Amino acid sequence: MQNKKTIFVCCGTGCQANGSMKIYQALLEAISGLNLKVEVVADIKKTGCHGLCQKGPLVHIAPQEITYIHVKTADVPEIIERSIIKDEVIDRLLYFDKQQNAKIQSKSDWTFEKKQYRIALRHCGGIANDSIDDYIAKGGYQALEKVLKTMTAQQVIDEIKKSGLRGRGGGGFPTGLKWTFAAKAQGDVKYVICNGDEGDPGAFMDRSIMEGDPHTVLEGMAICGYAIGANQGFLYIRDEYGLAVENMRKAIADAHSKGLLGENICGSGFAFDAEVVRGGGAFVCGEETSLIHSIEGSTGEPTPKPPFPANQGLWGKPTIINNVETWANVPVIINKGADWFASIGSEKSKGTKVFALVGKINNTGLVEVPMGIKLREIIYDIGGGVGKNRKFKAVQTGGPSGGCIPESKLDLPIDYDSLIAEGSMMGSGGMIVIDDRTCMVEFARYYLKFLSEESCGKCVPCREGIKSMLKILSDICEGRGQAGDIELLEQIGAMVKANSLCGLGKTAPNPVLSNIANFRDEFDAHINDKRCPAGVCKNLTKLYIDKEVCIGCGLCVKVCPVGAISGDKKQPHILDEAKCVNCGSCRERCAVDAVRVR
Amino acid sequence: MSESLEISKESLEIAQKYQPKRRYLLAILQDIQKHYNYLPAEAMETVARYLNVPLVKVYGMATFYKAFSLTPKGKYIIKVCDGTACHIKGSVNLLAEIEAILGIEPGQTTDDGLFSLETVACIGACGLAPVAVINDEYHGNLTPASLRQILEQYQGGMEDAK
Numbered sequence: 001m002q003n004k005k006t007i008f009v010c011c012g013t014g015c016q017a018n019g020s021m022k023i024y025q026a027l028l029e030a031i032s033g034l035n036l037k038v039e040v041v042a043d044i045k046k047t048g049c050h051g052l053c054q055k056g057p058l059v060h061i062a063p064q065e066i067t068y069i070h071v072k073t074a075d076v077p078e079i080i081e082r083s084i085i086k087d088e089v090i091d092r093l094l095y096f097d098k099q100q101n102a103k104i105q106s107k108s109d110w111t112f113e114k115k116q117y118r119i120a121l122r123h124c125g126g127i128a129n130d131s132i133d134d135y136i137a138k139g140g141y142q143a144l145e146k147v148l149k150t151m152t153a154q155q156v157i158d159e160i161k162k163s164g165l166r167g168r169g170g171g172g173f174p175t176g177l178k179w180t181f182a183a184k185a186q187g188d189v190k191y192v193i194c195n196g197d198e199g200d201p202g203a204f205m206d207r208s209i210m211e212g213d214p215h216t217v218l219e220g221m222a223i224c225g226y227a228i229g230a231n232q233g234f235l236y237i238r239d240e241y242g243l244a245v246e247n248m249r250k251a252i253a254d255a256h257s258k259g260l261l262g263e264n265i266c267g268s269g270f271a272f273d274a275e276v277v278r279g280g281g282a283f284v285c286g287e288e289t290s291l292i293h294s295i296e297g298s299t300g301e302p303t304p305k306p307p308f309p310a311n312q313g314l315w316g317k318p319t320i321i322n323n324v325e326t327w328a329n330v331p332v333i334i335n336k337g338a339d340w341f342a343s344i345g346s347e348k349s350k351g352t353k354v355f356a357l358v359g360k361i362n363n364t365g366l367v368e369v370p371m372g373i374k375l376r377e378i379i380y381d382i383g384g385g386v387g388k389n390r391k392f393k394a395v396q397t398g399g400p401s402g403g404c405i406p407e408s409k410l411d412l413p414i415d416y417d418s419l420i421a422e423g424s425m426m427g428s429g430g431m432i433v434i435d436d437r438t439c440m441v442e443f444a445r446y447y448l449k450f451l452s453e454e455s456c457g458k459c460v461p462c463r464e465g466i467k468s469m470l471k472i473l474s475d476i477c478e479g480r481g482q483a484g485d486i487e488l489l490e491q492i493g494a495m496v497k498a499n500s501l502c503g504l505g506k507t508a509p510n511p512v513l514s515n516i517a518n519f520r521d522e523f524d525a526h527i528n529d530k531r532c533p534a535g536v537c538k539n540l541t542k543l544y545i546d547k548e549v550c551i552g553c554g555l556c557v558k559v560c561p562v563g564a565i566s567g568d569k570k571q572p573h574i575l576d577e578a579k580c581v582n583c584g585s586c587r588e589r590c591a592v593d594a595v596r597v598r
Numbered sequence: 599m600s601e602s603l604e605i606s607k608e609s610l611e612i613a614q615k616y617q618p619k620r621r622y623l624l625a626i627l628q629d630i631q632k633h634y635n636y637l638p639a640e641a642m643e644t645v646a647r648y649l650n651v652p653l654v655k656v657y658g659m660a661t662f663y664k665a666f667s668l669t670p671k672g673k674y675i676i677k678v679c680d681g682t683a684c685h686i687k688g689s690v691n692l693l694a695e696i697e698a699i700l701g702i703e704p705g706q707t708t709d710d711g712l713f714s715l716e717t718v719a720c721i722g723a724c725g726l727a728p729v730a731v732i733n734d735e736y737h738g739n740l741t742p743a744s745l746r747q748i749l750e751q752y753q754g755g756m757e758d759a760k
Contacts, residue, residue, distance in 0.1 A: 207722050364724060446682070585743070
């Protein structure tokens, strides 16, 4: 009897950066050399992101459910020999779960996975990312078929409305309502757009879905096309996402060959086609009207709303734009029903949300959780707490449009409305954990610098307001802060929020204003004491080595880029302040916390 | 054939893969950027004529989107990720180190045409922060010291090639 096994190799960008393609190739070669001798049929699949990017490359073996982390090409022969030919588990390659204090065989038992609930990411990591057959085998395109054969357009819209699905790209607008507007809008030609211009630094769930499960996005778009009466879709994908573009183009071609895109889909008479448009690299193109202008072949500058795209969008025609993660939810809602979806999540935020949990956290990666889960559960239960046993300071959500939530608010339930009430927002789902070595003033400056570069310059409040705020924050970080600066920041911030043309400007001051509200003492220390408590702002930081604590291990000497540290082995080291450039490498490396900030 | 005529001819061939419609302007410019590593003036003029779009609009696109460059880029393009996760894990120190070694800031190219430096707002490899990508090679968990070693390899590799 044949012993069939499947090896899933994560080939998302995170794992590829760690060399997973080499492992995929090595596995292929090893297996092809074996087939004649052993009665093992091993199918090797390239998959999308499994989630825990930090431990990559990840290799998962089914049906035994063995997950290996940090796999190297040198491990391949042993994996074949012991886990494929025999049924052994290689202990050395298993994930050590700190919370459970044990090595865990299967990823489904990791604490990282336990509180997750995968809807949008349901296939990522579990199917080959370049195979329409895999997608169909998992029930793919059933929702489209169901819609075309058994539902009217109005029934589809009603179902989405009833599910309570809200836009996952940031704003949280009810998806069904948006579709209603487009369905009611007059016109023979309508369009459906997938917003894959994920520009928010620190968020990569849309990329992972497009890379790992491209068909779910196409299926969602086709269902919408049927519901609103559109026959053409566009996927606007960020320029940096080469793999997503490649996989999505292949998915479109494959869907055509199966008759799931194109004319007369499933014999229903309904026609729908889709086309990939590569973005040009501009953050503002994540804004609906800018994105539309970019597809039209212009610069991506926003125009005032109304008219809303649902009434007058691409080439003036009614257009629905939804984000990648939103699209990924649509087929599941159709298959399992609105009531099922609405039973997950909180009162006004239904379903799940994918977050990119990154920064100073032990388990970095993509997590999908039910709405309403507490921030504390995400950070401590799933994320495993703050890295290197440092002190948690805050978590930033909503990217450049959001804000920081301090430790005192850790029991906040995560949904659209509670985050806005705290001066932050859901955004696309970046969740950046910050410890006591991140300076909140510099962090606010970081976002403003990003936004000042990305502001398209069309409207004055955004263009000039952000620039002025950035100048003030830079002065504070570099030691030129003055009394009254904070009040001035608040004043300009309020003006920018009230008067900017599009969402970029309307939310741009949020990171600054929320940091002032929650971490005012750090701003005061910079302005009044000319001191950066976190030791980040170089002009306001002086590092030294605490002789009582230093064990003379020499790790700091190795990482210092300017040779400022000296000392004999096992003797306290000395940091030459004249040479030191305050880069903090030694402080980051020191195992006993001997490098201190004056 | 002069160099500028050559560019006009080549860029017309690239443009003609698309129908002469305004909506393909972005895609055509991306293909030209990929071919030359920048947008030569002659190519922009050619595209403007092909699509019947004013040259100023083409120039507007070229300067608006970050994917485009008006000057040739280096052989190795170093993209330092300055996404949020990389930023709080010290990407600024990587940029300072590159400036110290190569004397270039983001947006600049070394005089020998070997390296260009860019920052990119998140490449989605946050688990490996801080990250830099040199051409298509990813380098994760970088420190200024490890980055220096990597750059030396690229510099050394060039000398071997000579």
